[in-house]
Amino acid sequence: MTTSSAPGKIYLFGEHAVVYGEPAVPCAIERRARVTVEQREDSHLRVHADDLSLDGFTVEYSGATDAAPDIDVSESLIQAAMGYVDAAVRQARDAADAPDAGFDITIESDIPLGAGLGSSAAVTVAGIDAATRELCVELEAEEIADRAFQAEYEVQEGQASRADTFCSAMGGAVRVEGDDCRAIDAPDLPIVVGFDGGAGDTGELVAGVRELRETYGFAANTVAAIGDIVREGERSLAEGDIERLGELMDFNHGLLEALGVSSRSLDNMVWAARDAGAYGAKLTGAGGGGCIVALDDSEETETALRFTPGCEETFRAGLDREGVRLEEQ
Ligand SMILES: Nc1ncnc2c1ncn2[C@@H]1O[C@H](COP(=O)(O)OP(=O)(O)O)[C@@H](O)[C@H]1O
Ligand SMILES: C[C@@](O)(CCOP(=O)(O)O)CC(=O)O
Ligand SMILES: [Mg+2]
Structure with missing residues (x-):
C-alpha cells in the first residue's frame, strides 16, 4: 500500500492567458x-473518494472498470469524477510497463x-506517484508533472496548460510559459x-475566452496584456515587493473580469478584501465561481470575508514549498 x-495551488498571475503561450506564476498552497493505492491481484480498478462533492451533491462511490458504481447518480457524473483518476492510472501503467495492473484507490x-x-x-x-511506486517504479517530479499534464490534457480535451500540474508536482512558486x-x-x-462554495466549468470558461479572443482583436490584446502583468509581477516577486505584487494582482483581476470569467460573488470577495486593506486580490484559476486569492498579513481580510455575502469559507493557506511527496509505504 502506498x-x-x-x-x-493559487495563481498569483496569468491564468487563461497561459493557455495562449503567455507566462503564468502559480504557487502551491498548504x-x-x-491518494492511497494498493495493487490488486486482478486488473480491476476500485475507487473510493470521501466527500466527493459534484455540483452540490456529496457522493461516496466505489466502482470497478467492469462493474456499475454503487451509487445512484448519472453515468456522466461518474465519468466527470473518474476522468482524472482513470487518466492517472493509465499514465502509471504506461510508466511501469504494467498495462494490466489493477488497484484499490x-x-x-x-x-x-x-x-x-x-x-x-x-x-492526478x-x-x-502512488501508483508507480506501488509498481516499484520511482519517477522524478518533472516526469510526474509531464505525465499529469498529459492526463489533464486528455480529460480536458486539449484545453490545459502545464501550469497546475507542474506547480503541484514541484511545490513552491513556478513559472510556466508554453512547454518551458x-x-x-x-x-x-x-x-x-x-x-464562494461554487465551482466553474474550466473547459467552458476556457472556450469562452477563446471565442472572445477570436472575435475581438482587443480581447487578444487583453490576453497579451495579462502576459505583460506576469512579466512585471515576476520582477516584484524577485524583489519581494509585496505592495507592487498586490497592485498587479488587482490589475490582473480587472483584465480577467473583462474577459468574462469573473462572477458577482468573486467580485464581491475581491472588493471585500481590497476594502479590508489587502495588498491586492483576484480570482484564481478558471473563475466563473470558486475562489479568490488575496495578500494580507493582517487578520482584516479574513474577518471581512467572513461577513461578505456569497463567501462560504475563508482560510489562510501559506506557500507550500514541497510538491508531490510519499506519505506512507
Ligand atoms: N477528492 C477528489 N476525489 C476524486 N476526484 C477528485 C477529487 N478532487 C478533484 N477531483 C477531480 O477533479 C475534478 C475537478 O477539477 P477541475 O474542474 O479542473 O477544477 P479544479 O482543478 O480547479 O479543482 C473533479 O471533477 C474530479 O474529477
Ligand atoms: C484557466 C486555466 O489557466 C487554469 C485552470 O485552473 P483550475 O483548473 O480552475 O484550477 C486553464 C489551464 O491553464 O489549463
Ligand atoms: Mg483543474
Missing part, C-alpha cells in the same frame, strides 16, 4: 490531496473541487483564500 500527496482531499485551487492536478499528480516550466524563488506570501 500513499502520496500533492498540493493545490492544502493537499492524498482511496482519495482524501482538502482541496475544494472545481474552485480554481487545482484539485484535479493534485489528485499524487495518483501517478521552471521553479522560481519566492518569499513567504501571506495568502488568504475566499471560497
Whole structure:
C-alpha cells in the first residue's frame, strides 16, 4: 500500500492567458490531496473518494472498470469524477510497463473541487506517484508533472496548460510559459483564500475566452496584456515587493473580469478584501465561481470575508514549498 500527496495551488498571475503561450506564476498552497493505492491481484480498478462533492451533491462511490458504481447518480457524473483518476492510472501503467495492473484507490482531499485551487492536478499528480511506486517504479517530479499534464490534457480535451500540474508536482512558486516550466524563488506570501462554495466549468470558461479572443482583436490584446502583468509581477516577486505584487494582482483581476470569467460573488470577495486593506486580490484559476486569492498579513481580510455575502469559507493557506511527496509505504 502506498500513499502520496500533492498540493493545490493559487495563481498569483496569468491564468487563461497561459493557455495562449503567455507566462503564468502559480504557487502551491498548504492544502493537499492524498491518494492511497494498493495493487490488486486482478486488473480491476476500485475507487473510493470521501466527500466527493459534484455540483452540490456529496457522493461516496466505489466502482470497478467492469462493474456499475454503487451509487445512484448519472453515468456522466461518474465519468466527470473518474476522468482524472482513470487518466492517472493509465499514465502509471504506461510508466511501469504494467498495462494490466489493477488497484484499490482511496482519495482524501482538502482541496475544494472545481474552485480554481487545482484539485484535479493534485489528485492526478499524487495518483501517478502512488501508483508507480506501488509498481516499484520511482519517477522524478518533472516526469510526474509531464505525465499529469498529459492526463489533464486528455480529460480536458486539449484545453490545459502545464501550469497546475507542474506547480503541484514541484511545490513552491513556478513559472510556466508554453512547454518551458521552471521553479522560481519566492518569499513567504501571506495568502488568504475566499471560497464562494461554487465551482466553474474550466473547459467552458476556457472556450469562452477563446471565442472572445477570436472575435475581438482587443480581447487578444487583453490576453497579451495579462502576459505583460506576469512579466512585471515576476520582477516584484524577485524583489519581494509585496505592495507592487498586490497592485498587479488587482490589475490582473480587472483584465480577467473583462474577459468574462469573473462572477458577482468573486467580485464581491475581491472588493471585500481590497476594502479590508489587502495588498491586492483576484480570482484564481478558471473563475466563473470558486475562489479568490488575496495578500494580507493582517487578520482584516479574513474577518471581512467572513461577513461578505456569497463567501462560504475563508482560510489562510501559506506557500507550500514541497510538491508531490510519499506519505506512507
Ligand atoms: N477528492 C477528489 N476525489 C476524486 N476526484 C477528485 C477529487 N478532487 C478533484 N477531483 C477531480 O477533479 C475534478 C475537478 O477539477 P477541475 O474542474 O479542473 O477544477 P479544479 O482543478 O480547479 O479543482 C473533479 O471533477 C474530479 O474529477
Ligand atoms: C484557466 C486555466 O489557466 C487554469 C485552470 O485552473 P483550475 O483548473 O480552475 O484550477 C486553464 C489551464 O491553464 O489549463
Ligand atoms: Mg483543474
